[in-house]
Amino acid sequence: MVTISRVRTGDVIDRRYRLEDELGSGAGGVVWSAYDTKLHRTVALKRAHGVPSASGFGREARNAARLHHPHVISVFDTVDPDWLVMEYLPSRGLDRIVAAGPLPAGRVARIGMQIAAGLTAAHARGVVHRDVKPGNILVGEGDLAKLTDFGISVWREATLTEDGRISGTAAYMAPEVARGQAATAASDVFSLGATLFAAVEGTPPFGTGAPEAVLARARRGEIPPMRHAGPLAPLLGEMLAVRPGQRPAAEQVRSRLAEIAGPWRPPEVPPSPSRRFTPWWAVAAAVVVVTAAVFTWSVLATGPAPEPSTVDVIGDPTTADPCALAGQHALRPFGTTSLNPVYGNFDRCDVLIDVGAGDPLDVEFELAAASVPGAVRPGQFPVERHPLSDDACDRRIAVSTGYDVWITAKMDNPPRDLCAVADTATNAALIRLRQGPLPRRAPFAPRSLATTDACGLLDGPALARLPGVDAIHPEIGFGGWDCTWHSTIDHTSVRILFDHSQPMSADDGTPTRVAGRDAFVKADDDQDHSCTAKVVQREFPDQNGDPLDEIMKVIVAGDGTGARFCPMARDFAAAAAAKLP
Incomplete structure (x- = not known):
């Protein structure tokens, strides 16, 4: 039997992704948080148990890569070749949330309407998920919900897995699928109904216990009366209809759940953060359950700190001056400094340090969209520190208004400690951020x-x-x-x-x-x-x-x-x- 070597925190995958923490393990594989040293962001890496088959792992990649929706986890890359790279969402699985007790009907409607929207997009592209269940739904800040793990999803023409076994989770499986029939969009609707049933009632519709017994109840479609569903009961009854043709479509489910949820709307989902180009040719990844956000935060500034600012320190991103963050004076102990506002794009300002060794040491101060939106309280500026990698040392300052400040000290074969330089630069930037809004830059040239x-x-x-x-x-x-x-x-x-x-x-x-x-x-x-x-x-x-x-x-x-x-x-x-x- 072929085995895969053990991996540990700090291992680098594909010369790019540094493993940080193991987040969990499921039927499809083990999930790690990792730092992308090329794009300077946290991602999730999934590794299949054992040796991934070209058909199974490849199918997961292809199916997920076709979906682009705010309520389906984003897809980034596939590497090495048994690792899948995906969006990292600070969240908990719905199964863990429900483990603490049933949820109110209104909250279940809010979560369900988002997942129904994701299924609508999948079904429009001919993709059937086949394993909708609480463990495959991530719930983040503000009840933002996303559907994960398309590992066994199939095109409508498909029926069973390659070896003839039924795929899915028995407690949430549609009766026709439990009997061996092809999975369809209607069976996804049933599974979503079963998931919402479990969330509001506290137990799945086919109960728990031995898988064979649960599967038998699923085949018969035996569902107990609902006691806590309230306004959800009529819709759940239709979604859990034994006959597929009697179930509403995913879009109808979304619309009716939105009515139950009332004026509430999901948190706005910002674009996926990316500081450098991620070639889409490589996208063949799938989505997985990521159960927690893992950050290494520290406060670098020493001594009494000014009162934290609670105002928008970035303001209009097109006029914010990144050079205001560049602590040129603080960096002078490392060598002769000069400020260069056009060393990169308009979102960046650099301090070049002459260290007497050929090319200068470059310290970048870059403004970017937040890597983890909504994770910072107003007035706080936590710092995420990353170890030295490829002659570069990164620091990320998170700003509560949806932006990050990236500080990178880099130089080939540096004669100075790059991380010490990055820490000094970060201290200077923190002091400036705590003083309030950044000044506006000079107007750009008319044709700029x-x-x-x-x-x-x-x-x-x-x-x-x-x-x-x-x-x-x-x-x-x-x-x-x-x-x-x-x-x-x-x-x-x-x-x-x-x-x-x-x-x-x-x-x-x-x-x-x-x-x-x-x-x-x-x-x-x-x-x-x-x-x-x-x-x-x-x-x-x-x-x-x-x-x-x-x-x-x-x-x-x-x-x-x-x-x-x-x-x-x-x-x-x-x-x-x-x-x-």
């Missing part, structure tokens, strides 16, 4: 890309070239300066982001012209399976009078070689460039 919404540069007709594109729900980066659209039928994506660059040349790609502007197109086949078109928006002098380019990057990525995507990247770049100021 900073005045442009990246998501507005490609419209429906232009995006039509991306097969199955979800044009309605792009991933929006900080300040609207970064936007990514995904295909819903394969792994292709197109991303637009703005940046600064040294004057470009043939080293940046094949020179061309798009919409009257200089552009350079280059395939990257080494890792990203992508092609990037860089379009020059304007030239300007930096603070030393040296020339710089303000550029728009258009990145198309997917399965296959990067060169395959270059014609598409050029066409998207031409369409977007035509709308630039």
Whole structure:
């Protein structure tokens, strides 16, 4: 028998994901929280028990990758090849919540309406979950609920698993599925009804005990009377109908649960945080139950701290000045410092430290969307510390208004302790944050890309070239300066982001012209399976009078070689460039 070696906290998967804590183990595998050292965020990693089969693990990846919905856990990547990478949601499984006692009917309606919305999206794409149950529903802050674990979900044509066994959890299984018939959207509705029954009544409709006995009751459709369901009882009775044709569709369930929930609405779900490009070609992951948020917080500033601010310290993200956080004076003990506001994108400001060893030590101060939205109380600025990795040391300051401040000290073969530099920089940033709102930066030049919404540069007709594109729900980066659209039928994506660059040349790609502007197109086949078109928006002098380019990057990525995507990247770049100021 083939075995998989044991993993431990601190192990690095795929030279990128550092394991932090084991969150739990289920039938499908073991789930860890991990730090993504490339994108600087916390993710969840799932590893199958034993050796994952190409069919089973691959099916989980394919099914989940087709779904993009606020109430289905987001999909990121698959690596190594037996690890799945997904969204990390601070939450508890509904099964653990219900273990403390039945829930009020109103709260059950709030949770159920969200899961019904996720099922509606899945069913519209022909995906049947087949294992809806309390353990596969995550409930986060504000009762935000998401459906997880599409590991045994199938297309409608499928019936049983490859070895002929019935898949699913007997206590929540529709009678027809318990009898060996094909799973359908109607059986998902039944399982959701059984889940809501358990949440409001305190026990699943087919009871507990030996799996064989529970399965027998499921086959017969024996459901006890409801005693605590109140306004949910009529709808649950329809969802738990023995005959599939008598059950309402998932969208009808969502609508009726919303009526019971009243004016309450789910917390707004922000775009998935991403500080760097995650190529969608790699997306083949599934969703799993993540039961708790795990952070390593510390307060770095010493001595008496000013009174914490309870106001919005970031304000309008397009005008907040990241250079106000850059503690240039505090960093002078490490070497001669200089401030550079155009070393990266508009959301960043850098302090360069001359340490007498060639290239300077670079300390980045970057504003970003919150990695864990809603996890910070007003006026608090907790710090998440990460160990040294790849000659870089990261600190994240969480801000209660939905933003993070990322501080990164980096240098190849540094002569200084990078984490000591990062801690000093973080101390300075904390002091500034506690003083109140950041000052506004100087107005941008009239033709600057900073005045442009990246998501507005490609419209429906232009995006039509991306097969199955979800044009309605792009991933929006900080300040609207970064936007990514995904295909819903394969792994292709197109991303637009703005940046600064040294004057470009043939080293940046094949020179061309798009919409009257200089552009350079280059395939990257080494890792990203992508092609990037860089379009020059304007030239300007930096603070030393040296020339710089303000550029728009258009990145198309997917399965296959990067060169395959270059014609598409050029066409998207031409369409977007035509709308630039």
